Amino acid sequence: MTGCTTATRRSNGVHAGGAGIIACMEALLDPLLPLFERERAAGRALALGVLVGTEGSTYRKPGALILIAANGDYAGLISGGCLEGDLREHARTVIETGAAQTVGYDTRGADDLVWGLGLGCEGAMRILLLRAGADNGWQPLTHLAAALAARRATAVGVVVESSRSDLPAGSVALPGGSVDVATTVQAALERATRDGRVCWVEDASTRTFVLPLAMPPRLLLLGAGPDTIPVVDFAARLNWKVTLVDHRPAYAVAAHFPAAERVVLARPEELGASLDLGGFSAAVVMSHHLPSDLTYLRALATSTIPYVGLLGPAMRRDRLLADLGADAQALRPRLHAPVGLPLGGRSPESVALAIVAQLHAFVHTPEADGPKAAQAGASSAGAAA
Numbered sequence: 001m002t003g004c005t006t007a008t009r010r011s012n013g014v015h016a017g018g019a020g021i022i023a024c025m026e027a028l029l030d031p032l033l034p035l036f037e038r039e040r041a042a043g044r045a046l047a048l049g050v051l052v053g054t055e056g057s058t059y060r061k062p063g064a065l066i067l068i069a070a071n072g073d074y075a076g077l078i079s080g081g082c083l084e085g086d087l088r089e090h091a092r093t094v095i096e097t098g099a100a101q102t103v104g105y106d107t108r109g110a111d112d113l114v115w116g117l118g119l120g121c122e123g124a125m126r127i128l129l130l131r132a133g134a135d136n137g138w139q140p141l142t143h144l145a146a147a148l149a150a151r152r153a154t155a156v157g158v159v160v161e162s163s164r165s166d167l168p169a170g171s172v173a174l175p176g177g178s179v180d181v182a183t184t185v186q187a188a189l190e191r192a193t194r195d196g197r198v199c200w201v202e203d204a205s206t207r208t209f210v211l212p213l214a215m216p217p218r219l220l221l222l223g224a225g226p227d228t229i230p231v232v233d234f235a236a237r238l239n240w241k242v243t244l245v246d247h248r249p250a251y252a253v254a255a256h257f258p259a260a261e262r263v264v265l266a267r268p269e270e271l272g273a274s275l276d277l278g279g280f281s282a283a284v285v286m287s288h289h290l291p292s293d294l295t296y297l298r299a300l301a302t303s304t305i306p307y308v309g310l311l312g313p314a315m316r317r318d319r320l321l322a323d324l325g326a327d328a329q330a331l332r333p334r335l336h337a338p339v340g341l342p343l344g345g346r347s348p349e350s351v352a353l354a355i356v357a358q359l360h361a362f363v364h365t366p367e368a369d370g371p372k373a374a375q376a377g378a379s380s381a382g383a384a385a
Contacts, residue, residue, distance in 0.1 A: 026051070026063035026198075027211045028076070029144050030239040035067050035075040036141050044070055045133025047091035048141060051078055052160055052209045056108060056123035063198045063211040066127075067141075070095050078127060079105075091129055100130040100170025102160060128160050128209070130170035140172045144213050151279075155192035155212040157185050162206045173208065185210070216240050217363050220280045220305070222271070222296045223287030224251040224263065230352035231284070232257050238360065243280070245271060247292065268295035272302075282307035282359050284339055290316075294323055301327040307362050309339030309355060336362075 039046050049066040059079045066076040066084070068091035074084055083105050090103050106124040132138045140156040147154040157173035175189045185208050188201045192212040201208045217240045221228050224246035232242050236259035243262040246252040252265040266274040268287075277283075283305050285296045293310070297320060300308050308331060310317055317337040321328040340354030341361070 026061050026214065027065055027144075028214050028216075028239065029065070029141075029148050030216060032065060032067040032075045032141070033145060033148075035069060035073060036138070036145065039069050040138055040141075043134060045095050045131055045135075046070070046138075046141075047094045047129045048132050049076075049078060049087060049091070050128045050130070050158055050209065050211065051125060052102075052128050052158075053126040054123060055125075058123035058125050060125075062209075063214075068095075068129075078125070087127065087129070094129045094131050095133075098131045098135075100128060100168065102169070103127045103129060128158060128170070130158060130172070136172070140174060143174050147213055148215070151215060153193050153196075153213065153215065155189045155210055157189055157201070157208045157210045160207050160209050164205050167206060173210075217281035217359075218243065218261075218279055219359065220245070220275070220277070220283040222246075222268075222283060222285045223289075223292070223311075224248075224253075224257070225286070225288060227348040227351065228286060229257065230349045231286075231355055232260050234352055234356040235359075236260070238356070243275065245274065246287065268292045268299070271296060271299045277303040277305060280305050281363060282309065284309035284311065284355060284359075286311035286339075290320070294320055297324060297331060298327050301331040306334055307336060307359065308334045309358070310335060310337035311339055311351075311355075313338060 036046065047068045049068065051060055051062055051064040054061055060077065064076070064078055066074055066078050066087070068074040068088055070092060072088045072092075074088060078084065078087065087103060090101055094101055104124065104126045108124060132141050140158070143154065143156060154175060159167060159169050159171040159173070162169050162171070173185050173189065175186070175193065184203075185201050188199055188208075188210045191197075192199060192210045196212045196214075198209070198211045201210060219235050219240050219242045221231060221242060221244045224244040228244060232244070235242050241261040242257075242259070243264065244252065244257060244260055245264045245266055247265070247267040249265060252263055254260070254263040257263055264274055271277070277299070283300055283303075285293050285300070285308070287293055287296065288311070293312075297308070297310070301324065310320070314337070321332070324331065336358060339358065340351060341358045343350065343354045343357065345351070345353075
């Protein structure tokens with residue numbers, strides 16, 4: 001038994017609670033859920049594709065998921081849409097026979113021309129296709145969907161190679177489950193749940209790929225004016241979960257933000273009592289009301305939210321920080337003000353794009369955009385408040 005061999009990858013995700021940056025996680029389930037629920041309601045089995053290995057330059061990295069229905073409909077991408085057509089043919093066989101398959105694609109050099117794709121990506125990938133249906137409770141999709149709904153960190157294991165007839169390729173290991181796999185797999189599931197890293201567990205008869213579930217970032221918008229609508233729309237397109245708070249009944253209207261997870265009517269001084277601030281990956285203060293912004297910033301200064309954005313010019317930021325007094329020291333290392341990358345444009349949509357782009361860079365490449373980097377960005381779109 002060799003234990004768990006971790007694939008080292010760049011930071012690209014958040015803890016289940018959303019309060020910290022951790023290792024890259026590719027197993028995004030949100031895009032797969034509509035197709036999963038449709039097929040499960042109809043009692044039809046699907047093929048789940050798990051990207052288990054890559055070499056060179058590839059569109060996605062290990063842990064990425066794709067779900068394919070018997071009629072060829074699919075959700076999630078393994079490539080930019082170039083390989084999915086061929087993968088659907090393999091998926092139909094997996095659905096019909098129940099036998100898992102590992103499919104390989106190599107777009108390096110002459111092999112790329114053999115496929116007739118001419119991608120020029122210079123990479124290779126291996127995808128495990130396994131059947132999920134009523135006979136196995138649609139696992140591991142059922143487990144992952146329940147964990148996502150509860151915002152509970154988890155990981156699953158899939159047997160990729162096996163010489164055991166009682167544990168064939170495609171077998172699924174769940175935390176605390178009854179599948180007869182090595183105890184080191186359960187230990188690997190616990191580690192992957194904690195640190196968010198994919199890994200392999202190998203012994204003389206099996207190779208099991210362990211992948212954690214990627215939780216979508218949770219964004220807190222403090223202020224629900226008309227200019228927050230495109231912020232919510234952009235964030236929702238990325239499958240982020242957005243909560244808005246405003247003390248004005250005319251603004252805190254759920255119907256104005258159909259893509260938001262939650263809209264809360266509460267006064268700024270009630271923020272801590274209304275929400276658990278520990279559950280958010282980032283917060284952006286954009287109420288356009290100086291006293292409200294000051295109260296919001298005071299509450300955020302005592303929170304653990306790693307990214308705090310503030311809309312408005314540098315002069316307004318400096319005034320608010322001065323009014324915060326001692327609380328400003330706890331806030332400064334996390335404060336991005338003016339919020340947003342300097343992309344140009346002053347329309348609400350341009351400002352929203354700049355904000356979401358900076359948030360995206362922070363969540364996915366935190367080492368490239370340190371907390372203090374945005375404080376000097378007086379020319380950013382966020383200055384246009």
